[in-house]
Amino acid sequence: MNRRAPNYHPGLMSDMYHPDSAYVSWRTGYNGLTTFDLYTRTAPFGGTYMLVAGLEAALEFVQAFRYSDKELEFLARIRDYDASFLDELAQTRFTGEILALPEGSIAFPNEPIMRVTAPFREAILLEAGLLQSMGLSTLIATKASRIVYAAEKGRTRRVAEFAFRRAQEPMTVARASYIGGCASTSLLNAAYEYRLPATGTVPHALIEMFPTEEESFYAIAEAYNRYTLLLDTYDARAAIHKAIEVALRTQETMGHTLAAVRLDSGDLASDSIYIREQLDKAGLHSVRILASGDLDEWKISELLEAGATIDSFGIGTTLGYGAGSVERGIAGGSLGTVYKEVWYVDESGTEYPKMKIAGAKSTWPGKKEIYRHPNWEEDVIQLSHEPHPEGYQRLLRPVVRNGEIIPGSLPPLSEIRELAQQNLEALPARYRALAPEQPYPVRFSDGLQSLRKQAARLIGVDLD
Incomplete structure (x- = not known):
């Protein structure tokens, strides 16, 4: 969500069925204290983990949530809501509590990334905005962490985020990519807003503007003290010889330095090997080779396994929308976060576990905590009142109390x-692998399993 855009209306950042649900709640008087878990059932990209991001945006949304007079007029036009309900919406602010995993945490499937407790109408109206904020950022941060992991095989290689032109939400992508380990962004607005390093090279159009490739190289070399040349406009192997000639001459006459060359197409592995050989023969050992062009973690891994002599990568499209891999049958583009009711306290104070029974989409009732073994041997999801497992780390942290950010x-x-x-460094390598052999162990406590059976019996289902 572009929260600074003039057309940003927090109260309308919901699906139609959220105010509709709130209206039914209002008409029937059911508005007890309700707890929702926000989580995902599977890890993205065939991996085991999620790198949590987006909490700042989520809490900004929570704090901004309200309905203006114009927004209420709009709702009245599209739905025949009672005027008294709209009056209540005009006063609605979030008054509840939120616990969440801090941004930068590692999460696994079925673990609540966020736990929201508030009167039902408040909590349900926030659903879509929270899912969007947490889901997209976590997806992109996780994708970036995988790409950086693939690139750093054997040694450190920088990854630059080049996603602006194809990103679903460019500012969100830049921020989440940086959390995930990208060293810089090409988007100046993100560099300005978040104080990120900004990097970029040159486009093919600039090379093509000049009568010859040599003239374009000289123009670039003369313009900057340190510069990068794009080699694959015509023929990368021929271009490297021109680049070397330009580099040596401008170094001698102007003191300007060729910092890097970029390949954006062709046989990146074999071309990079050839280019490295030519640079080294010319004594240009410090010149880096940057590769781009629809790369992802799997393609980077294949390139390095093939012996590619690439020093850094620029990643755009696949990072910009959290792409999976069609070739490998791996889905991407969405984290699949869900927001499920797990606990309800009615106006008399009676408490009820809440769950959905739908095969693989069944939910776990109760207000939960997550605890992690200090050596990453397991995570335990348990009820909040169950004793803290000795030596384990509590993962959820209070972030909103009485409607205010802590x-x-x-x-x-x-x-x-x-x-x-x-956290990524501490995560055992077997769980960080691009194609892990086994999932990370997440255990549901005995108390939680017992409550699940109890909740099922309350709705007439026997899980035994």
């Missing part, structure tokens, strides 16, 4: 990135 809940982006990289 101070310290939104650290600077630099700290979020640092936490993310620490």
Whole structure:
């Protein structure tokens, strides 16, 4: 969500059925304290984990949520709501509590990334905005972490985010990619807003504008103290010799340095090997080779296994929308986050576990906590009142209380990135692999399993 756009209306950042549900709640008087879990059933891209991101955007949405007079007029035009219900919406603000995994945390399927407790109408009206904020950012951060992991095989290789022109939400993508480990962004607006390093090369159009490739290279070399040349406009192997000639001459006459060359098409593995050989023969050992062109974690891994001498990667399209892999039958483009009711307290104070029974889409009732073994041997999902497992780390953190963001809940982006990289480094390699052999063990406590059976019996279903 572009929260600074003039057409951003927080109260309308919902699906139609959310105010419709709130209206039924209002008419029937059911508005007890309700707890919802936000989570995903599977990890994206065939992996085991999610790198959590998007909490800052989610909480900004929560704080901004309200209906203006014009928005209420709009709702009255499209639905025959009672005027008293619209009066209530005019006063609606979030008054509940939210617990969440901090941005930069590692999460696994079925673990609540966020736990929301509030009067039913408040909680249901926030559903879509929270799902969108957390889902997209977590998807992109996870994708970026996988790409960086593939690129760093054997040694450190920088990954630059080049996704602006094809990204679903460019600012969100730039921020989440940085959390996931990307070193820079090509989007100047994101660099300005988030204080990120900005990087870029040159387009083919600039090379083509000149009568010859040599003239374009000289023009670029003369314009900048440190510069990058794009080699694949016509013939990359022929271009490297022209680039070397330009580099040596401008280094001698102007002191300008060829920092890198970029390949965007062709046989990246064999061309990079040839180009590295020519650069080294010319004594240009410090010149880096940058590769781009619809790359992802799997293609990067294949390139490096083939011996490609690539020093850094620019990733655009596949990062911009969290792409999967058609060739490998791996879905992408969406995290598939869900927001499910798990606990309800009616106006008399009576508590009810809530669950959905639908095969693989069945839910787990109860207000939950997540605890992690210090050596990443397992995570335990349990009821909030169950004893803290000795030595385990509690993962959910209070971030909103009585409708207000708790101070310290939104650290600077630099700290979020640092936490993310620490967690990714600590995650055992077998669970960070692009194609893991086994999922990370997540255990449901005995108390939670017992409550699930109890909740099922309340709705006439026997799970035994």
